[in-house]
Amino acid sequence: MTASPPTIRHPKITAPQFTTPQLSKERALSARRRARRTALIGWSFILPNFAGFALFTLIPVVACFFIAFTQWDAYNPPVLVGVNNFTRLLGDSNFWISVRNTAYYAFGHIPLTLAIALGLALLLNRALRGIGIFRTALFFPYLTSLVAVAIVFNLLFAPDNGPINQILNSVGIANPPRWTASTEWAMPTVIITSVWRDMGYYMILFLAGLQTIPREYYEAAEVDGANAWQRFRNITLPSLRPTTYFVLILLTISSFKVFDLIQVMTEGGPGRATLVLSQLIYRDGIVQGDYGYASAMSLALFVIVLSFTIVQFKLSERGNK
Amino acid sequence: MSTTTQELAVKMIDVDNPLAATVKREPAYRPARRGRKSPLRVIFMYVFLTALVLVLLIPFGWMLSSSLKRNTEVFAVPIQWIPTSFQWNNYVDIWTTIPLLTYLKNSATLTLSITFLQLLTGSFAAYGFSKVKFKGRDVLFVSYIATIAIPWQAYMIPQYIMMQKLHLTNTLMALILLQAFSAFGVFLMRQFYLSIPDELVEAARIDGLNEYRIWARIMLPLSKPALASLALLTFVATWNDYMGPFIYLTSNDLWTVQIGLQSFVGQYANDAALLMTGSVISIIPIFIIFLLGQRYFIAGIATSGLKG
Amino acid sequence: MKRKLIASAAIAAAVALTLAGCSGGAGAPTSSDGKTVLSVSVWSMAKTPEFGALINAFEAANPDITVQPVDIAAADYSTKITTVLAGGDSTDVIGMKAIQDFTKLSGEGALLDISDLVTADTSAKVTGLDSYKVDNKYYALPYRWDSWVLFYNKDIFDAAGQPYPTTLTWPQYVDLAKKVTSGDGDSKIWGTFQVTWPTIVQNIAAVQTGKDFLGGDYSFMKDQYNVSLDLQKSGAMMDYSTSTSTKAGYAPLFTTGKAAMVPIGSWMISGIQQAMKDGTGTIKNWGIAPMPQIPGATSVTTMGTPTGFAVNKNAKNVDAAKKFVAFTSSAAGAQALAAVGNSPAYQDAASTATLFSLPGMPTDAESKTALSPDKAVLDTPQAPTTAAIVQIGTDEHQLIMAGQTSLDDGLKEMGDRANSEVLNK
Structure with missing residues (x-):
């Protein structure tokens, strides 16, 4: 479709009276050219990273989506089986139990970590002698070897x-x-451990975010007589929005694909009490060689996380406007 | 208008000139002055923070203490906090039990390369995602982020097959290519750039700076706290990664510290004490990086802020 | 100054990148001195002395071949093997750490048919050979065969004034364990210690009662579960939850005199040897008795666990690879294995003598005969359904042993799940 100039589509709204059709056409043309130029510049920024990302991560991920529609043992050529893997998912009790457990973990881990990490960042964002030692100490849980944890x-x-x-x-x-x-208690125990381990990590992100808030905002608020809570509510929180959104997405994604910690702490037990999706993908795919089915599960996980991400993205973009 | 913005930008960058760096930096925001003056509050703060840190560091303390134990004491029940006799020689023996120096060198090679590329390409792409408006940008961004959602276990075999076809397996290059271009860095930097006012970029454009210069001259210097956090987090993630190097590096002389530590874990028995010794040693480089990076978490753009 | 710092960081990274590009490279099939280079995948080589022993002995017998071990962490061995073979890796010989690895790889067709290596001598003397037989073809040969036995600490029995265990029934074993239990806290001596794996209950029950582990009805495991539940309830055995939460290891508990008995595979001999060598073990007199039996058994039946080598279908040096595999399950290989405390699959008088002549080994005749039970059955029957059923068994085992479900409910659930999830009944 050739883009008709906006003046023709909405003459009542935008067409300025002195514009001749000829001129508005030219203007639209140059606007398009400008848009193309901007897009080119945008892409030139993104490309160095995107090329590496697309080649080494995106292609295998897309391959994984294709494998989800096949039966594959990771050795012989895959055989197309249509949506069989997905219909099998619907009746697989292991899948539903692990979806439930993953959600349980996520809804425990996300708010707790977010609140504690933010609290710690606010606590440690002050001019105290030796504050660096405390910040370092709080980051240590994340550094401690997982086996030791x-x-x-x-x-x-x-x-x-x-x-x-x-x-x-x-x-x-x-x-x-x-x-x-x-x-009953295995999952809360795992959540407590993971919050302990991760809070320092997200604290660092919040600390970086806090640095972007201009001090003048606070000074102005103090002059206006705002108390600590009001300053937090009206300056800190809104200014931290990009950081909070970032932390929230990262937390969501990492919670939904939690693997290492549960593998070393409970291996999904007792019974299936802490069995999560990534573990099931690992078991069915790599341990039992049912890679097609495992890929179908990853696709399901992807859809779950993607929908959360899109909702959070929309909310965040709305907040930015 | 354009002159003021330019001044603003210059002022912001100016903070990072060598002279300014020697001036004692203050955090972005100091809580109510009234509170700072009360010594009782400061003491309370210290006591509280110390107590908090001690509780949080219990597992690390156990790791440290176990690194000085005899192997059989590590799993003693009830839990043993202080070794019966300190095995300082663990810290000597480990260098000969495994070629730890080689492993440290490999870990450092990987970590430095990946962190450097991640910072460079990540902050570059982030500029495109945050300050250049073009069609399809947000869709691309969401799809970028969404791929992080696929667990690695799901695509690790297709990825390996591809790397094998490219004859890259069993090289450090394979891991660099796999990990240097992660969406994580782009995401972190984009969020940070979003918090930098668009007006600043607009003004620079009007002043005739092209986009690449704006990135290099304005965004990069302004984003030091974010770059520092990204560097730290990438460094830690790469340094501690086990599964990636384990799958891709087969020759013993390419192994990283984390694979090396696995050689203390056998099928039937573990050298738990040496495992902990190695874990403690492997933390030291990260610890140093963290201490070095400290000042960037304190001194950010906000020290100059938008005052003017 | 800051700019300099950034510049030097960039240079450091650039150097690192170049280094990364240069290092590495695939192993050539022949070395510079014209020897054939044979690659063999092994696990946790530093902690598994058998590989060094086998490789040295093989190289001494075959001066024209150099073995290049591909060392892989034991815990993630099968993950790595699965991945590299999917990528078409050409490592010549693949170690079969667990029988499940073999079932998966042979099922995929990743292994070479090596039936021609099975000679009359091999079939007569190698135990566990048939574990690697699929459709009358052999795709791997075992070099180790570990049968499950009962290790006991003679000094603890002497102190408690109890006779050494002989061929016990399970109820006798429980009674004896209770009698030799003593102490509290730090001085606690457990009457027995059982691993937390389901094998020690589920698989031994299947093997000794002759019931089908893959059949979908698990009521036959009830007696065996009562043995373990009774032991942990009475305090004669560390309870399941404590064992898992403290990651208690059977070998350290046994070699430091904390457990009077340990029913486990004969591989613990090499663990004891290792503990004595590095000075962490304090045990002086110990012995081996046959695995306890179900009441009324007329002969000794126990489980056996094979460990073997296979030849990769994509191997570059097929002849050398076959030579290596044949060597590991020959008389010469058996000697090398026995010398480091392993139970070779190739069983002859010479290797048994070598094994029992190691320092600290029991010298009584009973211990020697205990290592050659009347019947040792592969611990887990292999079929396409095995992996999934083993997983279900593990899930329910945890629930039963941790007291999260009653025994009857747990066994019923195990059967129900096996039928609906795997057997499609």
Whole structure:
């Protein structure tokens, strides 16, 4: 379709009276040229990263989407099976249990980490001597080896002689939770551990975000007599919106594909109490060699996360306007 | 109007001149002055922060203590916080038990290359995604981000097959190519650029700066805190990555620290003490990077802010 | 100054990039001195002395071949093997760490038919050979065959005034375990220690009762579960949740005298050897008894676990690869394995003598015969349904042992899930 000049489509609204059709056509043409030029510039910025990304990540991901419609053992040529893998998903109790568990994990992990990381960032964004030491210390959980984290938390939460239950006993709780040994408490235990591990990471992002808020905003607010809460509510939070959105998306994505921590802490147990989607994808695909089916599961996970991302993107863009 | 913006931009960049750097930096925002003056509050703050940090560091403390234990003591029940006898020789033995120096060198090669490329291409692309408006930009961006949502386990085999076809497996280059162009860096930098007022860019355009110069002269210097966080997070992620190097690097002389540490884990028995020793050693480089990067988290654009 | 810093960082990164591009490269099939270079995939070589022993012995017997081990972390061995073989990797010999790896790879057709290596001598002397037989063809040969036995600490039994275990029934084993349990806290000595894997309950029950592990009805496991539940309830065995949360290892518990008995595969011998060598073990006198039996059994039946080597279908050096595989399950290979405390699949008097002449090994005749049970059955029957059923078994095992479901419900659920998810009944 040849783009007709806007003046013709909406003459009542935009056509200025002194514009001759000839002139408006030229203007539209140059606007298009300008748009093309801008697009070219935009792409030139994006391309160096996008080329590498497309070649080494996007192509395999697209291949994974194709494999979802095949039966493939990761060795012999894949065989097209249509939507069989997807119909099989619908009746697979492991799939639904892991979707439920993944959602449980995400809805526990996302708000807790977000709130604590933001709290820590606000707490540590101040001029105290040696503040760097505290920031470093808070980042350490993220650096501690995952194996060590799993060992220590399992020891701390040991149901019979672990320090945590000993403390709970001594304050009069006769039947403390059995933590990772119980189907009810295993997921909360994993969530607590992951919040502990991740909060320093997101704190760093929030700290970087806090640096972008001009101090003058606060000074002006103080002059206006705003109290601490009002300053937080009316300056800090709105100014942090891009950072918060970024943290939220990252948290959503990392929560929905959580793997390592659960693998070393509970391996999905007891029973299927902490079995999450990524683990099921790993088990069915790599361990059991049912790669086509595992790819179908990844596609389902992708759709779940994508819909969350789009909702968050829309909300954030609306907020920006 | 254009002159004021230029002044503004110059002023913002000016903060980073060598002279300014020697001036003691202050954080972006100091809480109510009244609070800062009360020594009781400061002491309370220190006590609170110290207590918090001590609780948070318990697992790290266990790791540190285990790195000085005998192997059999690591899993002692009930939990043993202080080694019965300190095995300082663990920190000597580990260098000969595994070729740790080679592994550290490989980890450093990977981490430096990937972090550098990630910062460069990430901040470049982020400019396109945040300050240049063109059709299809947002769709492209969302699809970019959405691919992060696919767990690696799902596409690792197709990816490996592709790298094998390119004869890149068993090279450090494979990992650099796989990890240097992640959407993460683009995303982080884009969010940061969004918080820089468009008016600044507009003004620079009117002053005749082309887009590449705006990126190099205005955006890059302004985005130091974000670049510092991206560098730190990329550094940590690459340094601690195990599965990627494990799958792609087969020759022992290409192994990274994280694969090397796995050699303390056997099918039936573990060298848990040396594993912890190695884990502690592997944290040291990140720790140094973190301390070096500290000042960038404190001193950002906001020190000059939009005052003018 | 700052600009300099950035510039030097950029240069450092550029140098790093160049370095990354140069290093690496594929292994050539022959080395500079004209020797054939044979690549063999192995796991956690530093912690698995058998590989070094086998490779040295093989190279000594075949001076024209150099073996290049491809070392892979044990925990993620099959993940890496699956991935590299999918990419068409040409490593010559592939170690079969677990029988499940073999089933998957042979099912995909990734392994070479090596039936021609099975000679009369091999079929007569190699145990567990048929674990690697598919449609009357052999796709791998075992070099190790570990049968499950009962390790016991003689000093603990002496101190408790109890007789050493012989061929026990499971109820006798439970009683004995309770009798040799003593102490509390730091001085606790467990009567027995069982691994947290379902094998020690589910698979041994299937093997000893002759019931089908893949059949979908698991009520036959009830007696065996009662053994474990009784042991952990009475405090004669560390309970399941504590074992998992503390990642308690059977070998350290046994070699430091914390467990009087440990029913496990014969591979623990090399673990004990290792612990004695590096000084972490304190155990002095120990012995091996046959695995406990179900009441009324007339002969000793136990589980066996094979470990083997296969030849990659894409191997570059097929002849050398076959030579290596044949060597590992020959008399010469058996000698090398026994010398580092392994139970070779090729069983002859010479290798048994070597094994028992190692320092610290029990010298009694009972221990020697315990290593050659009347019947050792492959621990997990192999079929396309195996992997999924093993997973279901593991899920339900955790729930039963952690007390999250009753025994009857757990076994019923296991059957229901196997039928609906895997067997499509």
